[in-house]
Amino acid sequence: MPKILIVGGGYAGFYTAWKLEKHLRRGEAEVVMVDPLPYMTYLPFLPEVAAGSIEARHTVVSHRRHLKRTTLITAKVTGIDHANKTATISPEGGEPYEMTYDHIVVTAGSVSRTFPIPGIAENAVGLKSVEEAVYVRDTLISNFEKASALPAGDPLRQRLLTTVVVGGGFAGIETFAELRSLASSLVGKYPEISFEETQFHLIEAMGRIMPEVSLPTSEWVLKDLAQRGANVHLETQVTSAVDGIVETSTGESYPSGLIVWTAGVMANPTVARGGDLPTEPRGRITTQADLRVVDADKNVIEGAWAAGDIAAVPDKTGGLPDGTCVPNAQHAVRQAKRLAKNLVAVLRGEQPVDYFHKNLGAVAGLGLYDGVFQSGKFAIKGFFAWVAHRGYHGLAMPTWERKWRVLWGWWHNLWLGRDTVQLKAVTQPRAFFEAYASRPKPPAAEAPVAPAEKAPVEAAAK
CATH class of the missing domain: 3.50.50.60 (FAD/NAD(P)-binding domain)
Incomplete structure (x- = not known):
């Protein structure tokens, strides 16, 4: 066989x-x-995981649950x-x-795909895995919690409330817009923080965003983001991110509490x-x-x-x-x-067939109740595009078991709102236990031995 x-x-x-x-x-x-890994990740849902709109476990598909006749090796x-x-x-x-x-x-x-830019490897995070998406969500919410305890005008407070996304493709724009949407909803829960204090910057090296859609559609997305307090910097490159301070080719710098890399x-x-x-x-x-x-x-x-x-x-x-x-x-x-x-x-000794697929369009979510859809020269923007985005990806999610979990979560969030609890401490699950765990006492130090007195014969000889 x-x-x-x-x-x-x-x-x-x-x-x-x-x-x-x-x-x-x-x-x-x-x-x-x-x-x-023991699961497949549905990558188009990662921006929504980062925004708290989808439960992280619902975006992955268990290998062992759905592959019954395949030998699996982790x-x-x-x-x-x-x-x-x-x-x-x-x-x-x-x-x-x-x-x-x-x-x-x-x-x-x-x-x-990254470039040898100082500080990126040490301070940025990607968005290619569900673990990264959870980290982004927890960090953004944690930054709000820390900033709310600091006085207005504190440099650390401003840094914590500044988010930078690098890359203006589909993944970058969706992540950027979803995080802006999450931050806007958090402002209402933190009366100590004003909307104007939350700074969002997207850095894109090319002269436009989202090359998968038409230029008019991408320009509409730029205007939509600007109205929501999100800044997009075109024809700009990141030159450094040392110590979490994002420096650009235009001479601007942004001390940031969260840097997300989505540049390819x-x-x-x-x-x-x-x-x-x-x-x-x-x-x-x-x-x-x-x-x-x-x-x-x-x-x-x-x-x-x-x-x-x-x-x-x-x-x-x-x-x-x-x-x-x-x-x-x-x-x-x-x-x-x-x-x-x-x-x-x-x-079976038969001839294989060539792969052929013509893309019928592109759809992106831009936060709750906002999106964009493009098919040829036809485009839909706003709420109906957002419905199309969720409808398409909800159906595209593999297995009915996972579809229902995602759809059920969306239904709950419609009435209860998105979940904004951060569990960043889960990355160090033993820290709390270790802090209060009893430890054996160190053995008592032995008393120093006094030097022996010289013998009388030795003393007389000297």
Whole structure:
């Protein structure tokens, strides 16, 4: 029975395994999925998690609950030797070992792409995981709590109430707008803090935001954000973030209590460059349109497949400048479904089919009751776009179990308001216990021994 090894359990990996379970006959192939996390994260919901509009656990899908016929290994793949069809599996706390396979599906996703800017690595946080989104929410609320106890005009108070987001793409704008929405709602709960004290700055190096939508639509978003007290700085770059002080190419500086980095992604370098599968200049594994890995001469590498953010998949629609699909959730999910069908077809001696998907539009949430939708030249803005955003992503969330949890949470929040309790102390769960835990007393120090008196014979001799 052939063994299929899936590297990564995110969008593409989870959907590939899910659909293989549907299409494979019993005993036709063994499917093994390796990922260091036991769940898949629905990334489009992370801005709402950061804003307290969605419970964090509801945005992740348990592997073990929904993959019934897949062997799951909670570990990292730290090496791929496709020439010998072996992969190195490294479990946490255990010794690495080798696993052989017949087909490998690389879907290890992407990580935040950063630049060597002083202070960013030490003071910023990304938004590529649910853990980061929870940290952003808890930090923003915690900053309000700390600032409310400080006198007006205190430099630390102003720093705590200043938030900076770097990157004006979809992820950056949604995060920026959701955090502004959360801060506006917090002002009513902290009478010591005025709306004018809360400062929000988005730094974007290009001359516009949200390239996925038309220029008029992006300009409307800028005006909408400005009316809500959020400042967008175009054609501006971050030059330093040392000690949490964001300095820009225009000479401005913003001491900030929260810096969120959303300026692009790159293929997971540990997996993409940790083996012998070919990659292109941007570090992605090269594939042809049917999602089989190919070398520089476009020769198919038998038994190797890739999809999602880690793969350079040709865009058959011809709508993108570099000719490959952009790294987003729409492509990852659809590529995974096509890959599963193609892999089953190859196992049965049939021909695979090319992946083709033409983007029908883009939708973004900009905080409660506000959003934007673009399809061709048609655009919807405001409340109805926000409804479209929630409707689309509510239906796109995988598994009905998870859909109901998200929808039920939205329904509760409609009547009860968003949850603004921060649990930042959970990152150090033993601190409270350690502070008051009794400890053994140190052993009593031994009394110093007095030097012995000199013998009379020695004294007389001297």
